[in-house]
Amino acid sequence: MNEPARALFQLDAVEVTRGDKRILGPIDLAMPATGPVVIAGPSGSGKSSLLRLLNRLDVPTQGTVRYHGEAVATVDPTEHRRRVAMVFQRPVVLPGTVTDNLLEADPALSPEKVAEMLGQVGLDPGVARQQARDLSGGEAQRMCLARSLATEPDVVLFDESTSSLDPANAARIEGLAATLEQRGITVIWVTHDLDQLRRVARWVVFLADGLVVQAGPAAEVLAQPVAAVADFLAAGTP
Amino acid sequence: MNGPDVGVVGVVASLLLIVVAIVISWRERLGLERSIAWAATRMAVQLLAIGGALRLVLAEDASLAWSWLWVAAMVVIGGIVVTRRSPGVEGLFGLACGAIALASAASLAVVFGFGMFPLEPRTLVPTAGMLLGNGIGSTVLAARRTLAEIDEHREEIEVRLSLGRSGAEAIRPHVREALRTATTPDIERTKIVGLIALPGTMTGLLLAGVDPLDAVMVQMAVMFLLLGSGAITNVMVSRGIARKLITSDHRLVRVPPQSAP
Numbered sequence: 310m311n312e313p314a315r316a317l318f319q320l321d322a323v324e325v326t327r328g329d330k331r332i333l334g335p336i337d338l339a340m341p342a343t344g345p346v347v348i349a350g351p352s353g354s355g356k357s358s359l360l361r362l363l364n365r366l367d368v369p370t371q372g373t374v375r376y377h378g379e380a381v382a383t384v385d386p387t388e389h390r391r392r393v394a395m396v397f398q399r400p401v402v403l404p405g406t407v408t409d410n411l412l413e414a415d416p417a418l419s420p421e422k423v424a425e426m427l428g429q430v431g432l433d434p435g436v437a438r439q440q441a442r443d444l445s446g447g448e449a450q451r452m453c454l455a456r457s458l459a460t461e462p463d464v465v466l467f468d469e470s471t472s473s474l475d476p477a478n479a480a481r482i483e484g485l486a487a488t489l490e491q492r493g494i495t496v497i498w499v500t501h502d503l504d505q506l507r508r509v510a511r512w513v514v515f516l517a518d519g520l521v522v523q524a525g526p527a528a529e530v531l532a533q534p535v536a537a538v539a540d541f542l543a544a545g546t547p
Numbered sequence: 548m549n550g551p552d553v554g555v556v557g558v559v560a561s562l563l564l565i566v567v568a569i570v571i572s573w574r575e576r577l578g579l580e581r582s583i584a585w586a587a588t589r590m591a592v593q594l595l596a597i598g599g600a601l602r603l604v605l606a607e608d609a610s611l612a613w614s615w616l617w618v619a620a621m622v623v624i625g626g627i628v629v630t631r632r633s634p635g636v637e638g639l640f641g642l643a644c645g646a647i648a649l650a651s652a653a654s655l656a657v658v659f660g661f662g663m664f665p666l667e668p669r670t671l672v673p674t675a676g677m678l679l680g681n682g683i684g685s686t687v688l689a690a691r692r693t694l695a696e697i698d699e700h701r702e703e704i705e706v707r708l709s710l711g712r713s714g715a716e717a718i719r720p721h722v723r724e725a726l727r728t729a730t731t732p733d734i735e736r737t738k739i740v741g742l743i744a745l746p747g748t749m750t751g752l753l754l755a756g757v758d759p760l761d762a763v764m765v766q767m768a769v770m771f772l773l774l775g776s777g778a779i780t781n782v783m784v785s786r787g788i789a790r791k792l793i794t795s796d797h798r799l800v801r802v803p804p805q806s807a808p
Contacts, residue, residue, distance in 0.1 A: 366705055366798060386796045391711035401702045404720075414710040453706075460711055 316375075317342040317464065317495055318363055323372035325358055325519075332358050333519040334372065341512050345486060345496040347527070349506050350516035351541060356499045357398075359516065360466050363497065364393040394462035396470045400449035402441045407432075407452055410441050414459035430455045430485055447478030454485060458494075465489055467498045471505070483509055503542060507531070515541065562587070605668045614668040618655075618675040622648045625683050629784065633690040635803025636788055646783035647679065647686065650776035654678050663768060677747065677769070682777045689729035689781035691805065693788045696721040698802040705799060714793030722789045726781055733777045737770055746770070 316339035324334030333355040340346050348356045361367040362374050365386045374381045381389055403410050408423050418426070424434035430451040436444065444452060450470060457465060467486065471479035486496045486509065498509055506513065510527035515538045522537040523530055534542055565587045572579040604613045626644035633639060655675060657663075664670040697704065700721050707717035740746050745753075748769045752762035792800050 364709060365796070366709060368796070368798070382796075386798070387711045387713055390709050395709040397702065397706065397709075399702070401706045403703055403706065413707060413712070456710065 316340060317377065318497075319375040319378070320362070321373045321375070323362065323369045323374060325355075325362070325367065326370045331519060333362075334369070336372070336519075336521050338514065338521055338524060340497065340514070342495055344490060344511055345498050345509050346512045346514065347506050347510035348497065348499045348514045348516065349501065349503075349510075349541075350522075352501055354516040355519040356501070356516055357468050358519075359514075360395070360468050360497065360499050363464075363466055364390050364395050366390075366395070391460040392462055393464045393466065394457035394460055395466045395468065396450070396454050396457050398469045399473050400444075400446060400453045402444070402449050402452070405441060406438055407441050407444070408437045410452060410456050411459050414456050418459060426455045426459055427452070429458065431481060447474050447481065450474060450478065450482060451485070454482070458489075462494060464495045464497060467496065469499050469501070471500075472502075479505070517541070601672065604672060609668055611666070611668060611671070614671045617672050618651070621675060621679050622651065625679055625686070628683055629686055629690050632687045633694055633788070633805065635805075636690075636694070636791055638791060639690070639788065642787040642791075643686065643690070643784055646780045646787070647682070649783065650682065650779040651675060651678055653779065654772040654776045657768070657772060663765060678772065678776060681773050682780055685729050685733050685777050686780045686784055688732070689725060689785045690788060692725035692728045693722060693785045694792075694802050694805055696725045697789065697792055697799070698805075701799065701802075708797055708799065714797040714799070715789075717797075717799075718789045718793055722785050726785050729781050729785070730778055733774055737774050740766070740770055 318338075318340040320336050320338040322334070323336045323338075325332040336359070348359060350356055358367065362369055363376075363381075365374075365381050368382065376384075376389065376393065403413055407427070408418075408420070411418055411423050411426060420437070423437050427434050427437060432448060432451055432455065436448070436452075441449065441452060450473075454465075454470075465486070467482075471482050474482065483505070486498065489496050496509075500506055500509070506527075512525070513527045513530050514524040515522045515530070515534075517537050523535045530538065531542070565583065568583050569580045571577075572583060600617075603609065604617055622644055625647045626640050629643035629647075630636075630640045655671075655678070658674055659666040659671075664674060697718065704717045704721065708714065746766050746769070749762045749766035752765060753759060792802060794800060
């Protein structure tokens with residue numbers, strides 16, 4: 310399997326089981342610090358389970374997850390999650406105004422900083438005082454991204470974060486992800502959408518049945534897919 | 548004072564109303580005939596058994612230790628009730644027993660420490676029964692609402708966790724909501740005391756010939772204790788359950804599936 314020169318995340322013999330059922334693994338994988346890294350595969354292949362290990366919302370049943378070489382099990386989880394932020398599949402709006410939502414990430418944010426954060430995701434700073442539940446789906450997901458960015462992370466994990474959005478809003482989120490990479494924030498993106506994979510990925514990890522079937526630079530993997538990946542690509546949709 | 552004189556005829560006469568309820572259920576096709584009959588039978592058997600046991604515990608020459616043992620049994624039964632209504636939460640039995648015992652001990656200390664009643668079997672058992680019996684409903688509700696709130700708002704909690712909030716911070720708004728829901732019936736009950744129904748303690752004292760103002764004073768103290776001890780128990784149970792659902796590394800574990808209420 311193709312190994313990046315410098316690993317952002319390193320998974321060593323990682324397994325996740327729930328009861329008798331194996332969800333993931335065993336997985337040995339290194340992800341590069343320069344993305345976007347796309348984790349792709351059919352529904353139920355373990356993409357989201359893998360992503361949740363990276364910011365420690367879940368822990369592996371066996372094996373070790375390392376971030377910049379350090380086992381994430383040994384670091385303060387609250388601090389780790391601020392460095393490795395997450396944007397969920399559905400825009401999860403917390404009660405209160407848009408400002409209240411951003412203050413959940415950093416209670417010390419000034420109104421000027423809130424306006425700046427909203428501007429970064431293409432939202433009118435005027436929405437700051439609006440009830441967050443009144444935002445449209447696309448606006449809400451951009452607010453969720455702004456909220457995640459308020460912790461000033463080094464990595465942002467997107468868990469199929471455009472699957473509930475229309476194509477225009479999905480494209481805006483993809484565009485914002487590209488700008489994050491330009492700012493030196495690594496994007497790790499889960500999708501089962503092949504078109505999106507081709508648009509977004511610089512590096513790719515293909516999963517099937519909880520196992521990594523191929524990983525490497527997107528151009529190489531897409532040019533020379535192994536049989537399982539070729540089948541997935543040929544199917545067009547999962 | 549003359550005690551009540553309820554003979555078999557009186558009980559049978561009151562049973563006629565149960566028959567009426569069963570007939571109504573049958574005619575209106577409510578399908579509750581068996582449930583009503585079972586509830587009435589079970590209640591009668593339970594009360595007869597309790598009555599027999601109370602005769603022994605409350606006898607003139609019975610030791611107070613038996614009464615304390617009775618109170619301890621009530622605490623354990625309370626713990627069992629809470630645990631059975633919220634299954635799958637590890638350690639809930641001990642938590643519920645501890646919370647009920649602590650709140651009851653505080654209330655009993657006020658009742659007997661300040662001389663509202665003399666500490667003897669005839670006062671200890673009914674007072675403890677009243678405090679525990681009235682509080683158990685809201686404790687069950689607090690436990691179930693805490694589990695439901697956390698289960699229903701799993702995404703919100705995980706968002707807060709992913710923003711670097713601690714487990715306690717992430718779960719706090721939902722514990723607060725569960726406690727608000729569980730405590731509201733107690734508050735409403737306190738508000739309407741005397742307006743709709745005369746409460747049990749006061750009624751008992753009036754029937755025993757006590758001056759109405761004295762009866763009211765005792766009832767006020769009891770209501771304060773019920774509200775206070777209910778709040779203590781609910782907070783301990785609700786927070787205790789929340790702590791069991793968050794791991795030491797600030798992750799939310801799966802909420803055990805709950806049956807319908």
